[in-house]
Amino acid sequence: MTIPDSQKNEYLYERIAAELEQQIQSGLLLRADKMPSIRNICTDYKVSMSTALQAYYRLESKGLIRPVSKSGYYVSYVKKFPALPSQSSPSYLMGKEDNSSLVSKVYDGISSDHMMLSLGCPSAELLPVAKLNKSTVQAIHHFRESGTGYEHIQGNTKLRRQIAKRSYVWGGRLEEDDVLTTAGCSSAMTHCLMALTKHGDSIVVESPVYFGILQLAKSFGLNVIELPSDPRTGIDLDALKAILKKGNIKLCLLISNFSNPMGGTMPVEHKKETVRLMEFYNIPLLENDMYGDLYFGTQRPVNCKAFDQSGLVLLCSSVSKTLAPGYRVGWLTPGRFAEEIRRIKFATSISSNALSQEAVAGFLEKDRYENHLRKLRTTLQANSLHYMDAIMKYFPEGTKVSQPPGGFMLWVELAPKVNTALLYEQAIKKKISIAPGKMFTLQDQYNHCMRLSYGHVWNKEVEQAIKTLGKLAG
Amino acid sequence: MTIPDSQKNEYLYERIAAELEQQIQSGLLLRADKMPSIRNICTDYKVSMSTALQAYYRLESKGLIRPVSKSGYYVSYVKKFPALPSQSSPSYLMGKEDNSSLVSKVYDGISSDHMMLSLGCPSAELLPVAKLNKSTVQAIHHFRESGTGYEHIQGNTKLRRQIAKRSYVWGGRLEEDDVLTTAGCSSAMTHCLMALTKHGDSIVVESPVYFGILQLAKSFGLNVIELPSDPRTGIDLDALKAILKKGNIKLCLLISNFSNPMGGTMPVEHKKETVRLMEFYNIPLLENDMYGDLYFGTQRPVNCKAFDQSGLVLLCSSVSKTLAPGYRVGWLTPGRFAEEIRRIKFATSISSNALSQEAVAGFLEKDRYENHLRKLRTTLQANSLHYMDAIMKYFPEGTKVSQPPGGFMLWVELAPKVNTALLYEQAIKKKISIAPGKMFTLQDQYNHCMRLSYGHVWNKEVEQAIKTLGKLAG
Numbered sequence: 005m006t007i008p009d010s011q012k013n014e015y016l017y018e019r020i021a022a023e024l025e026q027q028i029q030s031g032l033l034l035r036a037d038k039m040p041s042i043r044n045i046c047t048d049y050k051v052s053m054s055t056a057l058q059a060y061y062r063l064e065s066k067g068l069i070r071p072v073s074k075s076g077y078y079v080s081y082v083k084k085f086p087a088l089p090s091q092s093s094p095s096y097l098m099g100k101e102d103n104s105s106l107v108s109k110v111y112d113g114i115s116s117d118h119m120m121l122s123l124g125c126p127s128a129e130l131l132p133v134a135k136l137n138k139s140t141v142q143a144i145h146h147f148r149e150s151g152t153g154y155e156h157i158q159g160n161t162k163l164r165r166q167i168a169k170r171s172y173v174w175g176g177r178l179e180e181d182d183v184l185t186t187a188g189c190s191s192a193m194t195h196c197l198m199a200l201t202k203h204g205d206s207i208v209v210e211s212p213v214y215f216g217i218l219q220l221a222k223s224f225g226l227n228v229i230e231l232p233s234d235p236r237t238g239i240d241l242d243a244l245k246a247i248l249k250k251g252n253i254k255l256c257l258l259i260s261n262f263s264n265p266m267g268g269t270m271p272v273e274h275k276k277e278t279v280r281l282m283e284f285y286n287i288p289l290l291e292n293d294m295y296g297d298l299y300f301g302t303q304r305p306v307n308c309k310a311f312d313q314s315g316l317v318l319l320c321s322s323v324s325k326t327l328a329p330g331y332r333v334g335w336l337t338p339g340r341f342a343e344e345i346r347r348i349k350f351a352t353s354i355s356s357n358a359l360s361q362e363a364v365a366g367f368l369e370k371d372r373y374e375n376h377l378r379k380l381r382t383t384l385q386a387n388s389l390h391y392m393d394a395i396m397k398y399f400p401e402g403t404k405v406s407q408p409p410g411g412f413m414l415w416v417e418l419a420p421k422v423n424t425a426l427l428y429e430q431a432i433k434k435k436i437s438i439a440p441g442k443m444f445t446l447q448d449q450y451n452h453c454m455r456l457s458y459g460h461v462w463n464k465e466v467e468q469a470i471k472t473l474g475k476l477a478g
Numbered sequence: 479m480t481i482p483d484s485q486k487n488e489y490l491y492e493r494i495a496a497e498l499e500q501q502i503q504s505g506l507l508l509r510a511d512k513m514p515s516i517r518n519i520c521t522d523y524k525v526s527m528s529t530a531l532q533a534y535y536r537l538e539s540k541g542l543i544r545p546v547s548k549s550g551y552y553v554s555y556v557k558k559f560p561a562l563p564s565q566s567s568p569s570y571l572m573g574k575e576d577n578s579s580l581v582s583k584v585y586d587g588i589s590s591d592h593m594m595l596s597l598g599c600p601s602a603e604l605l606p607v608a609k610l611n612k613s614t615v616q617a618i619h620h621f622r623e624s625g626t627g628y629e630h631i632q633g634n635t636k637l638r639r640q641i642a643k644r645s646y647v648w649g650g651r652l653e654e655d656d657v658l659t660t661a662g663c664s665s666a667m668t669h670c671l672m673a674l675t676k677h678g679d680s681i682v683v684e685s686p687v688y689f690g691i692l693q694l695a696k697s698f699g700l701n702v703i704e705l706p707s708d709p710r711t712g713i714d715l716d717a718l719k720a721i722l723k724k725g726n727i728k729l730c731l732l733i734s735n736f737s738n739p740m741g742g743t744m745p746v747e748h749k750k751e752t753v754r755l756m757e758f759y760n761i762p763l764l765e766n767d768m769y770g771d772l773y774f775g776t777q778r779p780v781n782c783k784a785f786d787q788s789g790l791v792l793l794c795s796s797v798s799k800t801l802a803p804g805y806r807v808g809w810l811t812p813g814r815f816a817e818e819i820r821r822i823k824f825a826t827s828i829s830s831n832a833l834s835q836e837a838v839a840g841f842l843e844k845d846r847y848e849n850h851l852r853k854l855r856t857t858l859q860a861n862s863l864h865y866m867d868a869i870m871k872y873f874p875e876g877t878k879v880s881q882p883p884g885g886f887m888l889w890v891e892l893a894p895k896v897n898t899a900l901l902y903e904q905a906i907k908k909k910i911s912i913a914p915g916k917m918f919t920l921q922d923q924y925n926h927c928m929r930l931s932y933g934h935v936w937n938k939e940v941e942q943a944i945k946t947l948g949k950l951a952g
Contacts, residue, residue: 104821111631111824116622128623136626137618140833144611148590149602152610152802157585187661187806187827194826198697203677219825223672328626330832332661347578350585351693352668353661357831358804359614 017058028068028081036386039077086405089417094211094230099446107215107443119469122439125329126459132376140363151359157350159185163365175310185335187356189294192320192336196290197224199344205254210239212444214264235406238268248285255288261305262295265444265455266415267408279311289317294325299410300385315340331360384412387458394467398474412459418477424454430476436469491532502542502555510860513551560879563891568685568704573920581689581917593943596913599803600933606850617836625833631824633659637839649784659809661830663768666794666810670764671698673818679728684713686918688738709880712742722759729762735779736769739918739929740889741882753785763791768799773884774859789814805834858886861932868941872948886933892951898928904950910943
């Protein structure tokens with residue numbers, strides 16, 4: 005691979021780049037593959053480190069490779085992506101469809117011998133179970149009363165400190181007293197809705213929207229107004245403005261980054277503008293940013309809370325998508341509603357699980373969490389490309405797929421004639437579980453859509469499952 | 479201690495009983511002391527086992543001693559008990575007093591260097607922390623995914639099986655599918671209130687009533703109707719009948735055994751009658767039986783659920799008062815509302831903490847739980863007598879105290895001029911925390927009452943704290 009002397013000129017790096025580009029274009033280096041290290045390029049091509057770096061900068065500027073912090077460069081080139089799903093267009097009228105039996109069916113059907121493409125969290129193989137166990141055992145040995153006693157109402161201090169510290173990544177500058185721990189993110193959202201809404205109130209959400217939010221709203225007797233949303237940029241701001249102007253909205257509930265299920269991430273300007281709107285109309289924004297740490301880009305996206313000056317943004321999150329769903333460790337920043345929400349947490353739960361909070365706090369305190377996230381992000385991005393590939397290959401032409409730059413979910417739009425509730429029935433017979441689109445709305449829509457999770461270890465079985473789904477969807 | 483030959487007649491057992499009685503009366507054997515074993519009586523008095531047993535039966539029939547299953551006999555004689563508090567007489571009108579700041583103050587004031595006579599659970603020294611830790615470590619090693627994955631919505635199967643099994647003790651005959659696990663009893667009550675009530679509905683409770691119930695009701699915008707209650711027999715059935723007859727009651731919420739705070743235990747006939755009333759008016763009964771396992775008598779009291787034929791009784795409980803408050807492991811039997819409550823559990827929490835459920839299930843599976851409960855009950859009963867003694871000795875004459883035959887709480891009624899909210903302020907300066915009576919009502923009453931917990935290791939410091947309280951209350 006030595007470059008002939010005659011070609012050793014000032015544009016040497018271009019030749020290296022060209023050679024690597026050909027390997028990528030020809031499929032020798034596959035998307036999501038790790039590129040050779042800079043050191044190896046130096047050795048292989050007998051060039052200096054700065055030449056090797058220049059070659060990689062060139063490839064990066066062409067969108068062929070991308071750097072992953074502390075891990076090196078990865079192939080990011082994809083020959084052809086499927087088309088994006090269209091922006092959703094729900095009715096502004098409150099939907100009355102009942103999807104609870106479908107949700108129950110899909111979640112009662114959870115079984116370890118099924119291919120769970122419907123699952124709402126990464127599979128255990130991608131989570132640092134052994135290291136977290138160590139943290140838990142440590143908490144048993146060193147935490148007061150081994151975590152058998154009630155935790156303070158506000159939650160574990162060490163955990164709140166870690167959450168506050170991590171908020172600096174998205175410009176949050178939280179302090180530990182701004183944070184209240186909860187039993188997962190659902191619990192956080194429940195506290196907020198209890199504090200801020202009453203039976204019959206109207207709230208605004210994206211559409212499609214995570215079915216748990218619909219069920220929660222139903223439990224509180226709330227009217228859910230689903231707004232048009234874009235697979236890339238999330239909720240439609242004009243629609244939001246229009247509905248707020250009409251009045252009578254009590255609360256706005258958004259997943260701002262890599263939203264579930266469509267994957268939209270609100271651009272920074274949208275986030276700013278949304279916060280400004282909330283302030284103008286004096287309406288609380290319940291912001292769920294549970295997926296934000298799972299970004300594929302070079303840095304974590306900010307959230308709306310970063311622009312909150314008035315305490316109207318209630319940010320909630322958890323470690324359920326990154327560490328341990330079963331631990332039920334989440335939190336929220338109750339902002340100006342702190343006293344009321346604290347009272348509600350006490351009344352409804354007294355305290356959260358003391359042992360799990362301490363274990364997670366211990367895990368976050370060390371670098372282990374960052375190291376784990378880095379690995380998890382790389383795996384998930386590679387998975388997303390594998391899935392995209394497989395869908396292109398096995399699904400009927402015209403299938404549209406969202407391409408979220410983070411998280412672990414795809415929103416798949418099939419031909420209008422396909423009914424994914426029926427597809428679910430056919431797939432489950434073949435031991436494949438999917439989440440039909442109907443689960444994510446209260447209106448009669450998304451019947452030809454589905455959510456697929458790629459939070460699995462990619463292997464032949466997963467590929468086979470996608471192949472089977474593609475055939476069923478044909 | 480040999481009985482002279484001349485006295486060895488058929489009434490020998492009477493002489494032994496008389497001698498022991500004198501030791502008790504004179505204070506040589508103190509209340510709650512363990513009596514000599516039957517074997518020791520045989521040796522000491524050189525009599526047969528049947529004679530020794532007859533002597534003890536005689537003492538037991540006089541109420542001087544009591545058998546404790548698998549542990550022997552204990553002195554139960556108390557020279558003089560304080561008078562019982564009077565039956566409560568709240569107004570039938572909805573109270574509007576706001577006690578939340580008082581509750582927050584008392585619970586924010588929780589500190590490890592205070593004498594926490596306000597605490598709502600037994601102290602860690604009385605709980606089997608080390609053995610439970612073993613169970614948790616075992617769960618980490620053997621449970622699927624070490625408990626990091628989501629638990630089934632219905633909850634841990636092994637735990638539900640154990641709860642069902644234990645229901646046979648109170649005649650429950652539950653099956654594992656009748657049980658839904660929750661994050662503690664508060665969470666169970668929250669699910670039920672969410673499923674069965676709406677803002678503005680009226681519910682019936684005892685008075686005084688556990689402040690958490692008042693806060694929960696407030697969070698849901700419910701009208702709380704406090705009914706007269708007796709320190710021995712709990713809620714006044716005539717009052718309950720009258721209010722149900724008037725109509726417009728949506729739900730009845732009772733702690734049927736060793737109620738918090740007054741300690742009343744509904745007699746079996748009251749329990750039967752209450753269930754009958756609920757059926758007649760078709761109103762759900764939310765029954766909290768969290769203290770029932772902490773009985774001082776010879777067997778566990780039954781609960782209302784035992785008489786439920788119609789699925790209207792929603793029983794809820796937890797291990798927070800007997801094993802590990804911080805683990806947040808509770809459950810409920812949703813009866814005929816199973817589907818709705820399951821949906822609400824899913825929407826508000828997805829699942830409960832998987833690891834703690836498995837750990838508690840493992841603990842319950844073995845005999846460890848029964849052995850622990852036996853010890854805990856003995857300690858708590860001894861404590862209750864120590865407290866009673868100390869209150870008699872150090873509190874002003876005329877102080878009235880409840881004498882619940884189980885649990886770990888006393889309801890203390892002082893002279894009407896005493897304000898226990900002020901007493902709290904004075905006591906906390908001396909690092910003693912109490913629960914003022916005002917916390918247990920939404921009306922202007924119980925200002926001269928307080929709840930004291932005896933779930934501590936009895937020692938000089940506790941006695942000193944009671945002495946100090948008595949002086950402050952003088």
